[in-house]
Amino acid sequence: MASSISVIITKMNNYIGFMGFMGIAIAFALCFFVFLLDFLSLAGKKKINNETQGEEEERINNNNSESEEGPISQGRADGDPEIIIVGAGVAGSALACSLGKDGRRVLVIERDLSEPDRIVGELLQPGGYLKLIELGLEDCVEGIDAQRVYGYGLFKDGKRTRLSYPLENYRSDVSGRSFHNGRFIQKMRVKAAKTPNVRLEQGTVISLIEENGTVKGVNYKTKEGKQITTYAPLTIVCDGCCSNLRRSLCNPKVDIPSSFVALILKNCQLPYPNHGHVILADPSPMLMYPISSFETRCLVDIPGGQKVPSISNGEMAHYLKTIVVPQLPPEVHTAFISAIDEGNIKVATNRSMPATPCSTPGAILLGDAFNMRHPLTGGGMTVALSDIVVLRKLLKPLDDLNDAVALNEYLEVFYSIRKPVASTINTLAGALYKVFSASDDQARTELRQACFDYLSLGGVFSNGPVALLSGLNPKPLTLVMHFFAVAIYGVGRLLLPFPSFKRAFLGARLITDASSIIFPIVKAEGIKQMVFPVSIDSIL
Numbered sequence: 001m002a003s004s005i006s007v008i009i010t011k012m013n014n015y016i017g018f019m020g021f022m023g024i025a026i027a028f029a030l031c032f033f034v035f036l037l038d039f040l041s042l043a044g045k046k047k048i049n050n051e052t053q054g055e056e057e058e059r060i061n062n063n064n065s066e067s068e069e070g071p072i073s074q075g076r077a078d079g080d081p082e083i084i085i086v087g088a089g090v091a092g093s094a095l096a097c098s099l100g101k102d103g104r105r106v107l108v109i110e111r112d113l114s115e116p117d118r119i120v121g122e123l124l125q126p127g128g129y130l131k132l133i134e135l136g137l138e139d140c141v142e143g144i145d146a147q148r149v150y151g152y153g154l155f156k157d158g159k160r161t162r163l164s165y166p167l168e169n170y171r172s173d174v175s176g177r178s179f180h181n182g183r184f185i186q187k188m189r190v191k192a193a194k195t196p197n198v199r200l201e202q203g204t205v206i207s208l209i210e211e212n213g214t215v216k217g218v219n220y221k222t223k224e225g226k227q228i229t230t231y232a233p234l235t236i237v238c239d240g241c242c243s244n245l246r247r248s249l250c251n252p253k254v255d256i257p258s259s260f261v262a263l264i265l266k267n268c269q270l271p272y273p274n275h276g277h278v279i280l281a282d283p284s285p286m287l288m289y290p291i292s293s294f295e296t297r298c299l300v301d302i303p304g305g306q307k308v309p310s311i312s313n314g315e316m317a318h319y320l321k322t323i324v325v326p327q328l329p330p331e332v333h334t335a336f337i338s339a340i341d342e343g344n345i346k347v348a349t350n351r352s353m354p355a356t357p358c359s360t361p362g363a364i365l366l367g368d369a370f371n372m373r374h375p376l377t378g379g380g381m382t383v384a385l386s387d388i389v390v391l392r393k394l395l396k397p398l399d400d401l402n403d404a405v406a407l408n409e410y411l412e413v414f415y416s417i418r419k420p421v422a423s424t425i426n427t428l429a430g431a432l433y434k435v436f437s438a439s440d441d442q443a444r445t446e447l448r449q450a451c452f453d454y455l456s457l458g459g460v461f462s463n464g465p466v467a468l469l470s471g472l473n474p475k476p477l478t479l480v481m482h483f484f485a486v487a488i489y490g491v492g493r494l495l496l497p498f499p500s501f502k503r504a505f506l507g508a509r510l511i512t513d514a515s516s517i518i519f520p521i522v523k524a525e526g527i528k529q530m531v532f533p534v535s536i537d538s539i540l
């Protein structure tokens with residue numbers, strides 16, 4: 001009896017071992033398939049890059065004749081505006097420059113034209129930089145002490161690995177850029193104000209004017225307190241993450257997954273210079289990246305369910321010194337402690353919100369007012385700039401914007417065309433935040449370790465996910481495949497070399513856990529548009 005049981009157990013173990021081997025084999029096969037797809041698409045991109053380079057250089061030369069210096073002043077838009085833009089942050093100011101260059105009469109209303117001092121939007125992914133080039137705005141990262149970013153350093157339990165952006169097929173200036181958000185915005189505002197047809201005004205938009213279900217313009221209060229009503233065929237609302245106006249255009253479902261505690265480390269040598277740093281800490285990840293030649297931004301995540309320690313009563317300094325410092329790479333300890341002692345600690349709320357098409361004719365939402373994701377992967381500006389590229393192309397052939405209902409119907413396609421870039425970045429941000437956070441659940445812990453080890457393998461295993469994260473390869477399906485390749489890799493690791501029932505069960509839970517992370521996000525992003533993307537070329 002005992003011997004027959006032992007034979008069965010040996011057979012089962014062999015079977016489970018075989019399954020483990022198969023798991024790893026499937027993970028490798030999936031990766032090879034993904035690699036093949038990426039290789040083919042990158043080869044295509046390289047061709048496109050070379051073809052457009054001449055055109056790009058010509059346009060850059062033309063743009064260089066415009067002077068970018070000088071204070072932000074009113075532009076020269078004669079006549080009534082065709083487009084009103086609410087908010088001149090990243091989205092609003094980039095949009096104003098682009099539409100103004102296309103000959104549109106644009107009025108931009110921004111509540112505060114002084115340089116913002118915020119902890120958001122400081123790392124622009126290379127995919128976002130490519131969008132800046134497409135919009136002719138790449139000079140806005142010049143002269144602001146912006147730092148080039150070439151990839152990420154990933155840290156977990158004392159181990160570290162470097163993940164480089166796959167930039168081999170791009171022009172030499174293409175890389176990530178990190179900077180003071182306010183300096184970048186101010187550069188774009190100056191450029192917008194100097195663009196013929198663009199008028200930039202300081203004022204706070206109080207409400208949208210709606211007549212018979214169509215937005216006709218806005219009511220706003222000037223700096224001097226005067227209330228003004230102004231009309232335009234199209235109003236584009238870019239009033240940011242705390243938008244007051246989006247509620248009249250859509251039904252926003254804002255989630256608050258966590259907060260970031262922010263410090264600036266001075267004269268600190270990062271373990272990987274010119275790289276972003278992600279520390280897989282407990283309870284959740286921490287980030288570091290340079291924002292000037294001598295300053296490093298550090299963001300410490302506090303999960304939504306946890307109380308943010310008080311800064312005023314010293315709880316925060318204590319938390320940072322006792323819980324955070326021991327988890328940081330030793331190279332930055334001294335600079336981090338000095339930053340705590342200097343006391344310049346800020347807290348920002350992290351929001352995420354799926355995009356909801358705006359059904360009211362005469363208006364459209366853009367930027368964070370329209371769509372948000374966890375800032376862990378620094379994707380917000382890339383999505384906003386990518387949306388602007390799409391919207392600009394759609395609006396360009398239209399001579400007349402006055403038929404609001406027809407325009408609204410025409411712009412419906414915008415929500416599909418934007419999907420590949422937006423969905424890839426949004427899904428990855430949501431999924432990575434969950435996978436990179438510590439958990440009491442053993443399956444999640446295994447998934448987290450598998451993710452770190454998978455990325456550490458290098459080659460296609462890191463290039464693929466990093467290309468997705470950086471906006472260089474906006475393919476939601478490739479993302480889903482990599483995600484499951486990580487999960488299958490995790491199962492394979494669990495079953496090899498000595499499989500057991502317990503470990504097989506854990507492997508099954510790991511797959512279930514990975515599915516429960518990725519599928520709700522994919523569903524919120526819209527499965528149809530992710531699986532069957534619509535390209536702008538098929539529309540225009």
Ligand SMILES: Cc1cc2nc3c(=O)[nH]c(=O)nc-3n(C[C@H](O)[C@H](O)[C@H](O)COP(=O)(O)OP(=O)(O)OC[C@H]3O[C@@H](n4cnc5c(N)ncnc54)[C@H](O)[C@@H]3O)c2cc1C
Nearest residue numbers: 087089090091111120121122123205240367368378380381
């Ligand atoms: C903590 C944190 C860190 C982040 N880090 C990154 C990062 O590293 N990389 C990245 O790509 N993204 C990052 N993001 C996301 C990124 O900051 C946003 O996606 C981006 O700023 C969106 O630009 P926006 O123009 O929509 O909003 P904003 O840049 O916030 O601009 C909104 C503008 O509207 C103005 N405004 C608001 N209300 C009114 C009104 N009623 N009338 C007139 N004007 C008004 C505001 O003054 C502001 O200038 C981060 C986000 C957070 C929360």
